[in-house]
Amino acid sequence: MGFITESLRTSAALIVSLDPEVFATVTTSLAVSCCAIVLAALIGVPAGVVVGLHDFPLKRAAITLLNTLMAMPTVVVGLLLYGILSRQGPLGTMGLLFTPSAMVIGQTLLAVPIVANYTVGVVQGADPRILPTALTLGAGPLEGVLQLLRQVRFGIVAALIAGFGRIIAEVGVAMMLGGNIRGYTRTMTTAIALETSKGEFAFGLALGLILMTVALAINLFLNTLQQR
Amino acid sequence: MNSIYCINELTVAFGGRTVLDLHRLVIDGSRLHILTGANGAGKSTLLNLLAFLTPPASGEIMFDNAPVPWGSPSLFRLRRQATLMHQFPYLFTGSVQENVAYGLRVRGMTATEQRQRIAEALAQTGLTGFERRNALKLSGGEVRRVAMARALALRPRVLLLDEPLANVDYETALLLEELITSLPQQGICVIMTTHEPNHAERLGGRTIHLVSGRIVQADGAAEGPGPEAVSPVVPPPRSAVV
Secondary structure (H helix, E strand, O other), rough: HHHHHHHHHHHHHHHHHHOOHHHHHHHHHHHHHHHHHHHHHHHHHHHHHHHOOOOOOOOHHHHHHHHHHOOOOHHHHHHHHHHHHHOOOOOOHHHOOOHHHHHHHHHHHHHHHHHHHHHHHHHOOOOOOHHHHHHHHOOOOOHHHHHHHHHHHHHHHHHHHHHHHHOOOOOHHHHHHHHOOOOOOOOOHHHHHHHHHHOOOHHHHHHHHHHHHHHHHHHHHHHHHHHH | EEEEEEEEEEHHHHHHOEEEEEEEEEOOOEEEEEEEEEOOOHHHHHHHHHHOOOOOOOOEEOOOOOEEOOOOOOOOOOOOOEEEEOOOOOOOOEEEEHHHHHHHHOOOOHHHHHHHHHHHHHHOOOOOOOOOOEEEHHOOOHHHHHHHHHHHOOOOEEEEOOOOOOOOOOOHHHHHHHHHHHHHHHOOOOEEOOOHHHHHHHHHEEEEEOOOEEEEEOOOOOOOOOOOOOOOOOOOOOOEEE
16 A cells, blocks of 8 residues: 555656656657547548438448447557558558657547547437528538537537547557657557556556546546536 | 429339329419428428428429429529428527528628628517527527528528427417518518418418328419319319419
8 A cells, every 4th residue: 555655656746846758758648649539530520420421332331340440459450550551561661660650540540430430429319400400591511511510519529539538548559650669659558558567656657647637637628518 | 473393293202102292383482382281291391392402202393494403512502592491490509690690601691791681580580689599598489480580581582481380379470470471572482381271261372282292282273384284173183283
């Protein structure tokens, strides 16, 4: 018990003193995950709207695929992209492996199925009068969809929060594609794994606390939005 | 007769089941038309068709003597001439003013034009002073009046009203009735549905009676350019010129 208390005290000191290494790790984590969720939103929301609003022959298969991809292990995504981005891979010449860009690509792939799947549910569960109302008031096809998204924005925000929650907390992609390079691609989760294995429990705990704080902040943000 | 819609040999089907089967229907663009019929007769489907929201399974519909370009991205331009108020209108989140402004905004009107149109439409529906009210906190009658104001602000050529007088209090019904009967004089063609047989008499409109997706009676038959005359006799042919 004393060990945990001591670690908590040390971790609090690291956070309060804005330890440069902790700061760099947190910054990298947030930057990579924020970029990835923006890209995932740009891909996943339109994809979810298309699947949710339209009937097409392989719609059920598409939804099943999205459901399956939601549960895809992060290390599998990391492994596949490692093969593609490594020197022998088809995109090896781009030199992306062990860079934040590779981590963004990986995390985007992890978040897209979540964002798309949630969007499908939100769009299908939306009031069926929204789109016809917008259309009969003169909206064009795109304006109609934008109005629909505006009406279900809390659901879309929840989709993005869920996607962000998945990628900020993942370790497989960050480790395999980023390489856990100090000050460059080290994220909170890869640092926690490394520091704990080195016996630096307090450092790992500090990052764990920050990770939990980020999750709390996201949920508070969502609650605030929903109450407005 | 100034015909605005001309329908020929048209069907509408949902899931393979035909819900509307019209042989011929010509609609005068400067009158009040009242669609009657039991639940499931096809009244709302016909309104959705006339609002260009539901495409036909087969057949032709002409608007202003031109065929309707179903499936074309430019269909929204046609929709801007025929506005539908649903039986249970949906109000967008935001204020009453934002709701009434929506159609004006997508048409690219200036803020000044929007304000003027909104003020006029709210005055017409007895909602002056409601501008900043939360649209989601209105009573049922107020929702219907906001929806009516939202449609009137657009000054459409055709106003399609699905059961506008159902489930509203006496005063709202009177206000809406007065408004509905005054619109044809302003050059707006009004097509409304109702369950009440006395509405047609009271409002002085032309009646189109639907049974199981077919027109069985259409009074005020006129010299439409159709191949068949309209008969109010039951059982009638599937035809009408109104």
